[in-house]
Every structure is written in C-alpha cells, then in structure tokens.
Amino acid sequence: MLKRDIFYILFGYLLGSILFARLGGLLFKQHDVTQDGTDRNPGTMNAFLYGGFWCGVFALCGDLLKGFLPVFLYLNVEPQPAPSLSLSLVMAAPVLGHICPVFCPLHGGKGIAVTFGCLLGLFPQPLPFAFLAGAFLFFTLILRIDPHYYRTLATYFVSALLTVWFVPERCTVFGYLLIAVLVTVKLLLSAEEKARFEVKWAWKH
Template sequence: MSRTLCYVIIGYLSGSILYARVFEKLFHKENMIEGSKDRNPGTANAFMRGGFWCGVLTLCCDMGKGFIPVFFYHQGEMSQLGLALILAAPAIGHIFPLFHKGRGGKGIATTFGSLLGLFPVMTPVLVLAVCFIFFSLILRITPHFYRTIGSYGVSFIMLCLMQEAFSVKLGFLLITIAVGIRFVLSKEEKDKIRVSLLWKR
C-alpha cells in the first residue's frame, strides 16, 4: 500500500510539472502559451509557437513523466487498483497541476507516455493512437478539443470491448473523466463542433 501511494504521489507531482512552460522560459519564447488560441500548455503549442527543439523536449518530457512511474511500478508487486491510479495520476497532474493552480493542459502526450509504460502490453496505446489518427484524418473532428474528447471516449469503449485488464480500463476511464471535466471548466472560447469526411473536403 505504501509503495502504491508513493507512486501515485510521484506520478501526480511529476504530472504537475508543465514542461511547455518550463521550456517556454528556457528558450525565451515569451507569450508562447498565453498568446496561443487555446492557451494550452502542451506539445502542440510548443512545436507551433516555440520551435522544433522546444517541441521535441516538451514532447519527450511530457511523455516521460507518464512513462516512468507506470513502467517502474509495473515491474514489481502491484494491485489492479494501484496500477489504475498510477496510470491516471500523471495525466491528472498535467490536467489539474498542483504547481499551476489547477490550470493545466489536455494531457495527451502524458497519457501516451503512461500507456507506453505498460510495455510489453501495447494494445491500449495503439488503440488511442488509431482513434486520434482516425478523427484527425478520416472522420475529421474540429476544433481539437472535441477531437480529443471523441478520441478518448471511443478508445475507452474499444478497450472495454477488448480483453484488457481491469486496471487499464479503470485508469483510462479516470483520465477520460478528467479530460471531460477540464473541458467543462475551461474558459477558452469553444467553437461549434464540425465533422468532415476525408473525401468530402
């Protein structure tokens, strides 16, 4: 129990470090986040407004803070509930960061990192990747926040239909709920949802 609690705390606190803001300062990219349309402290804005290296470092660190606690917890004795909580903790930390008064990002890169931490189990991360690709290229949903919610929601349904471990399903559900809550609480301007097919653009 103490081991599980320790990993949950580490996962949440590491998730609360918003690396887009860290590298915004290190690369002197003032207004990189606040000047963007969605003000999201994530990988996309780091690439688009901070440049290649700012984006790469943000991506690696955001994925790493999800991967490391899950991977190392996964190597030792664990409980299903414990793994679920540790799977979700970094993403929830990114979405509702302690160090930034709860104003975080969408947690996409961190979620991918957490799911990669389940290695050699790769099905969950592949399911999420396929859903994002599908809703980005085939059945395109815009703006991006709706695409994110759709990708998480459909991924969760697909994982429930598969023979995945209870811990993975519960952990992913917790992340999906956190993303939904962030959307409801977000003060960013929400454009009307648009759906378009690849061959009808």
C-alpha cells in the same frame, strides 16, 4: 494500500505537475510561450505553435516521459504478483498532475501527450495505446472531426469503449477510464473558443 503504491501515486502526480511546455519556453525563448496562445494551455501543441520546433520537441518528450516513468517503474521495479487497483491510480496520477498541477492548480494542460506516455508505460500491453492512437488517426485522417476540441472528446470516448470491450485487465481498464474522465472534464471546463462542430470524410475537405 502499500507504501510502495502511495509512493508511485505521489511520484506520478508530482512529476505530472512539471509543465514542460512552460519550461521549454523559458529555455528556448526566454519567456512563457504558453501565454501567447488564446487558450494559454501549457501543452505540447502550444509549445510547437509559439515556441518553435525544439521547444515543442522538448515539451512532447517531457510530457511523454512524465506519463511513462511512474507506470513503467511501478510495473517493473519489484513488481507485484498481480496488478491491483493501485495501478489504476498510478496511471491516472500523472494526468491529474498535468491537468491540476500542485504548483498552479488552475492553470494545467489537457493531458493528451501525458496520456500517451502513461499508456506506453504499460509495455508490453499494446491495446490501450493502440486504441487511443488509432482513434486519433481515424478522426483526423479518415472521418475528420473539427475542431480539435470535439475530435479529442470523440477520440477519448471511442478509445475508452474499445478498452472496456477488449482489454481483459480490469485495473488497466479502470485506470484508462479515470484518465478519460479527467481529460474530458478538463476539456468541458476549458475556456478555449469552440468553433462550429463539423464531421466530414477527410478527402472531402
């Protein structure tokens, strides 16, 4: 593996370890707002819920950016003739950093916003991002799955299948599968209270 590959993998992991929801709480509310929630998840949703609009926007932009930058820079700064397996690891590194940050390994987030950032970094390749966003919208606005815990599991499962079937670049597919596994394991091990599983057409709620 080239030094360049190792640099971007480490860069992605360390950048992913910066928990912008906590930073936003300290900046806008002068305390760690992620501790106010029952699940204490340092993610974008809790930043919005307990820190307010600007804290949420700060966390969302930070989480998107820390996923976007390593992937986009890896592909566009002295790009290699053909992306290799290293791209898969660069894609997964920010999500791993967010889920298992170097500064507090047992207290990371779920990695959802960071996933979107990583997939945006693949620009101009649109399919993985479109599959993830489309699945979230489908299970929210059409065939609604509740609670959010199960909706997220279904979204990653379906978007991973679509990526395997329709994305020809194997390194991109493997990278997304790594991300999906990381997020799924984090969800399965999370201590959040899980309400009863429900699936209904959205207009019947």
